[in-house]
Amino acid sequence: MALVVQKYGGTSxxxxxxxxxxxxxxxxxxxxxxxxxxxxxxxMAGVTDQLVDLAKKVIPxxxxxxxxxxxxxxxxxxxxxxxxxxxALGQKARSYLGHQVKINTDASFSRARILCIDTxxxxxxxxxxxxxxxxxxxxxDEEGNITTLGRGGSDTTAVAxxxxxxxxxxxxxxxxxxxxxxxxxxxxxxRKLNRIAYDEMLEMASLGAKVLHSRSVxxxxxxxxxxxxxxxxxxxxxxxxTEESKDMESNVVSGVTYNKSEAxxxxxxxxxxPGVAAKIFSALSGANIxxxxxxxxxxxxxxxxxxxxxxxxxxxxxLKLINPVIKKLGAKDxxxxxxxxKVSIVGVGMRSNAGIASxxxxxxxxxxxxxxxxxxxxxxxxxxxxxxxxxxxxxxxHDTFNLSEEGTPE
Amino acid sequence: MALVVQKYGGTSxxxxxxxxxxxxxxxxxxxxxxxxxxxxxxxMAGVTDQLVDLAKKVIPxxxxxxxxxxxxxxxxxxxxxxxxxxxALGQKARSYLGHQVKINTDASFSRARILCIDTxxxxxxxxxxxxxxxxxxxxxDEEGNITTLGRGGSDTTAVAxxxxxxxxxxxxxxxxxxxxxxxxxxxxxxRKLNRIAYDEMLEMASLGAKVLHSRSVxxxxxxxxxxxxxxxxxxxxxxxxTEESKDMESNVVSGVTYNKSEAxxxxxxxxxxPGVAAKIFSALSGANIxxxxxxxxxxxxxxxxxxxxxxxxxxxxxLKLINPVIKKLGAKDxxxxxxxxKVSIVGVGMRSNAGIASxxxxxxxxxxxxxxxxxxxxxxxxxxxxxxxxxxxxxxxHDTFNLSEEGTPE
Numbered sequence: 006m007a008l009v010v011q012k013y014g015g016t017s018x019x020x021x022x023x024x025x026x027x028x029x030x031x032x033x034x035x036x037x038x039x040x041x042x043x044x045x046x047x048x049m050a051g052v053t054d055q056l057v058d059l060a061k062k063v064i065p066x067x068x069x070x071x072x073x074x075x076x077x078x079x080x081x082x083x084x085x086x087x088x089x090x091x092x093a094l095g096q097k098a099r100s101y102l103g104h105q106v107k108i109n110t111d112a113s114f115s116r117a118r119i120l121c122i123d124t125x126x127x128x129x130x131x132x133x134x135x136x137x138x139x140x141x142x143x144x145x146d147e148e149g150n151i152t153t154l155g156r157g158g159s160d161t162t163a164v165a166x167x168x169x170x171x172x173x174x175x176x177x178x179x180x181x182x183x184x185x186x187x188x189x190x191x192x193x194x195x196r197k198l199n200r201i202a203y204d205e206m207l208e209m210a211s212l213g214a215k216v217l218h219s220r221s222v223x224x225x226x227x228x229x230x231x232x233x234x235x236x237x238x239x240x241x242x243x244x245x246x247t248e249e250s251k252d253m254e255s256n257v258v259s260g261v262t263y264n265k266s267e268a269x270x271x272x273x274x275x276x277x278x279p280g281v282a283a284k285i286f287s288a289l290s291g292a293n294i295x296x297x298x299x300x301x302x303x304x305x306x307x308x309x310x311x312x313x314x315x316x317x318x319x320x321x322x323x324l325k326l327i328n329p330v331i332k333k334l335g336a337k338d339x340x341x342x343x344x345x346x347k348v349s350i351v352g353v354g355m356r357s358n359a360g361i362a363s364x365x366x367x368x369x370x371x372x373x374x375x376x377x378x379x380x381x382x383x384x385x386x387x388x389x390x391x392x393x394x395x396x397x398x399x400x401x402x403h404d405t406f407n408l409s410e411e412g413t414p415e
Numbered sequence: 416m417a418l419v420v421q422k423y424g425g426t427s428x429x430x431x432x433x434x435x436x437x438x439x440x441x442x443x444x445x446x447x448x449x450x451x452x453x454x455x456x457x458x459m460a461g462v463t464d465q466l467v468d469l470a471k472k473v474i475p476x477x478x479x480x481x482x483x484x485x486x487x488x489x490x491x492x493x494x495x496x497x498x499x500x501x502x503a504l505g506q507k508a509r510s511y512l513g514h515q516v517k518i519n520t521d522a523s524f525s526r527a528r529i530l531c532i533d534t535x536x537x538x539x540x541x542x543x544x545x546x547x548x549x550x551x552x553x554x555x556d557e558e559g560n561i562t563t564l565g566r567g568g569s570d571t572t573a574v575a576x577x578x579x580x581x582x583x584x585x586x587x588x589x590x591x592x593x594x595x596x597x598x599x600x601x602x603x604x605x606r607k608l609n610r611i612a613y614d615e616m617l618e619m620a621s622l623g624a625k626v627l628h629s630r631s632v633x634x635x636x637x638x639x640x641x642x643x644x645x646x647x648x649x650x651x652x653x654x655x656x657t658e659e660s661k662d663m664e665s666n667v668v669s670g671v672t673y674n675k676s677e678a679x680x681x682x683x684x685x686x687x688x689p690g691v692a693a694k695i696f697s698a699l700s701g702a703n704i705x706x707x708x709x710x711x712x713x714x715x716x717x718x719x720x721x722x723x724x725x726x727x728x729x730x731x732x733x734l735k736l737i738n739p740v741i742k743k744l745g746a747k748d749x750x751x752x753x754x755x756x757k758v759s760i761v762g763v764g765m766r767s768n769a770g771i772a773s774x775x776x777x778x779x780x781x782x783x784x785x786x787x788x789x790x791x792x793x794x795x796x797x798x799x800x801x802x803x804x805x806x807x808x809x810x811x812x813h814d815t816f817n818l819s820e821e822g823t824p825e
Contacts, residue, residue: 021469021472021473024473025473056492059431059492059496060495060496060499062431063431063434063435063496063499063500063503064499064503067499070498070509070510071495071496071498071499071502071510072495072499074491074494074495074498074510074512075491075492075495075496075499077491078488078491078492081484081485081487081488081491082466082469082485082488084484085470085481085482085484085485086469086470086473086481086485088480088481088484089470089473089474089477089481089482089485090473092481093473093474099480100480100481100484102484102561104514105559105560149515150515151512
């Protein structure tokens with residue numbers, strides 16, 4: 006008998022039929038195997054978007070306390086419907102909202118972080134043979150205000166609960182078969198990975214593979230929770246996200262990702278002296294704008310060009326914040342390029358293999374794809390390129406590193 | 416400066432335009448007059464029905480803990496949208512869910528009763544100049560479960576908060592101009608009442624006038640809260656529901672109501688001995704089925720016929736419960752008549768005026784309308800008639816008691 010946390014995404018609970026006939030039956034199947042179950046749900050597909058659209062009719066850029074009150078209702082609907090479905094099938098169940106569990110978070114509305122989870126009520130229900138159903142994406146701050154964890158936050162709810170309960174594993178059910186070597190919609194030769202290291206998954210999640218919320222992978226890594234990404238609609242095993250092991254290095258690169266959600270801002274004619282970059286970036290971080298890649302070109306006459314990327318959504322506000330700083334510093338101007346994308350290769354095998362970067366750059370150059378920015382870590386290399394080349398670049402890199410061939414054993 | 420509780424119904428918050436441009440602006444107008452405001456909201460029109468429909472796709476007769484989790488989301492959406500709208504207009508505001516206030520109720524899901532309300536947080540917010548927005552219809556039980564008060568329960572939330580805060584008045588905003596002498600859709604000569612006594616309103620609410628939730632009127636009476644029923648969409652004063660006063664008696668009858676939601680059950684051949692009725696009705700009350708009117712006919716050979724009315728929705732279950740009792744008692748059978756309606760006249764003036772009943776019965780008889788059951792109190796007379804005569808009966812009684820003429824002074 007294992008203690009398992011299962012998380013079902015929006016497409017898995019898209020309508021009553023899926024809730025009753027797919028998710029509820031899968032849960033009852035797991036119970037019959039003797040497992041204790043905590044189930045975390047997202048909102049029904051499309052519901053959160055509808056709520057966001059409602060809010061946008063009130064104010065163009067909704068945020069803050071009331072926004073979280075609004076958008077947290079989606080999960081409240083799905084957990085109630087699943088609990089009713091399970092009870093109707095004879096399986097005892099009970100739904101929990103963030104504040105009922107309680108899932109304590111900080112007070113950063115719409116991007117809250119989980120601080121701790123009270124597992125008393127969950128454990129008592131499990132002992133009574135109930136399936137415990139928890140609303141994903143939401144928590145409660147110290148003052149009792151509803152908070153949300155940001156889009157995709159239900160993955161994080163699931164892993165955090167698994168960690169708090171010392172669960173045997175956490176299963177993330179979605180509408181794809183697992184984690185792929187590249188987006189199958191872009192690269193037809195892409196292959197489902199059987200296993201992937203936490204660090205690789207972390208890079209892939211933050212680099213644009215939408216299958217898992219980054220924070221959920223961080224937590225799984227920190228608390229050593231085996232994380233399965235699998236399809237709600239099949240019995241295939243999916244991908245196991247787990248500790249790094251020797252055999253994972255047989256493929257130097259595990260996957261290729263791309264991300265079109267960023268824009269590039271270039272500040273020209275910045276005085277090249279200490280403290281200048283700090284002034285610019287502290288203006289942005291003060292507004293919670295995340296800067297991804299940063300590049301500083303050497304310029305002439307003690308002037309330099311500073312280039313960085315931010316989310317397209319943050320671009321307008323970023324410009325508003327840096328324009329007064331530019332004036333003060335005596336820099337020339339700021340220009341924006343929205344037509345970029347970031348293409349990355351990821352793999353723990355890079356640690357022990359030289360020459361990966363040059364193979365990547367050569368492959369891109371051969372197709373005439375220019376790299377505007379490069380960023381590397383121990384296990385990934387990212388390039389910013391013109392967005393029109395995105396799909397081509399993904400396919401070329403997938404071929405270059407032979408990703409359609411099985412490397413990791415089952 | 417007064418402390419006012421305002422409640423806006425579903426049609427008042429039917430869409431973003433009404434929330435932003437009607438309700439929010441009305442609230443800001445009240446604030447400008449210097450009033451402190453607590454605002455209670457219903458769900459946007461139609462939303463609760465949609466949620467109920469979802470639940471019915473899971474089980475035909477949804478109820479219980481999870482049902483309340485589901486249907487309470489409607490108000491959560493509307494309070495968040497109003498709070499955002501007020502903030503966008505520069506008026507500080509904060510939304511509260513039942514468990515955040517807290518509105519403590521008993522644990523009777525879907526028909527919970529408010530036990531007490533913690534006003535600490537509300538008072539602190541009012542002192543800070545905030546408009547406090549509270550989700551109607553919902554509360555929380557001792558264990559932290561979400562409860563709901565039954566359809567129309569937001570009126571009760573508003574009056575209970577007004578009572579707890581010792582508010583100067585409670586204003587119920589709706590899509591009609593106030594309480595009418597009869598349903599204007601049925602009786603074109605019906606007149607808006609300027610004032611009505613709590614007891615009259617109580618009778619009218621329980622007799623089918625849908626303008627106020629009965630429990631809300633009980634609370635207003637108990638705590639002497641002046642209750643205004645007015646239109647969200649006009650500046651007319653509406654109807655004041657208040658203490659009974661001498662001048663209210665100038666019209667012996669204040670209003671005519673009708674109710675088509677009940678069915679009549681007749682048990683024939685019941686042994687006429689003590690304890691028999693108790694056995695039948697305790698079977699029903701055990702299942703929380705409310706019996707309205709009861710009539711016992713004298714029969715022959717120590718046998719009697721027992722007739723009573725229940726909600727049409729409860730009819731099927733009622734039969735299921737009484738059939739075994741009938742068998743045990745040796746009664747003949749139970750028959751159901753769904754095609755009935757209850758037409759009633761209400762007025763505190765009846766207390767000091769004789770002959771009202773005979774005027775009512777004569778008027779109905781003149782139109783050939785047969786009365787199947789009669790029930791009276793100090794201030795109302797109800798008749799069960801064939802439902803096809805409902806509208807005719809309402810118009811005849813409205814004419815008979817001259818209800819289109821002004822009786823109560825402004």
